[in-house]
Amino acid sequence: MGLNDSFDNVRNQILVMDPLPSINKVYAMVMRVEKQRQVHINFGESVESSVLLAKSAGQSANTYNRFCTYCNTPGHLVETCFKKNGYPK
Structure with missing residues (x-):
């Protein structure tokens, strides 16, 4: 019960488990979340940085003409699709 409110979902998942998991398992679940x-935060910052870099290089106009046929999303091509090729590490 000592988790802050941002962990409500994890807390609820733990409390509905029958039997209740060990403290080690609970700790592992919280750490995973x-x-x-x-x-997610770091990836979001990377994407924002990439967008700013692309705009400063004058490439943002080209992204409007690109459409990924793999994930059906505008702004990139299949060759650079994260969903198909994996996310950067």
């Missing part, structure tokens, strides 16, 4: 959030 926290790591995923950190990766």
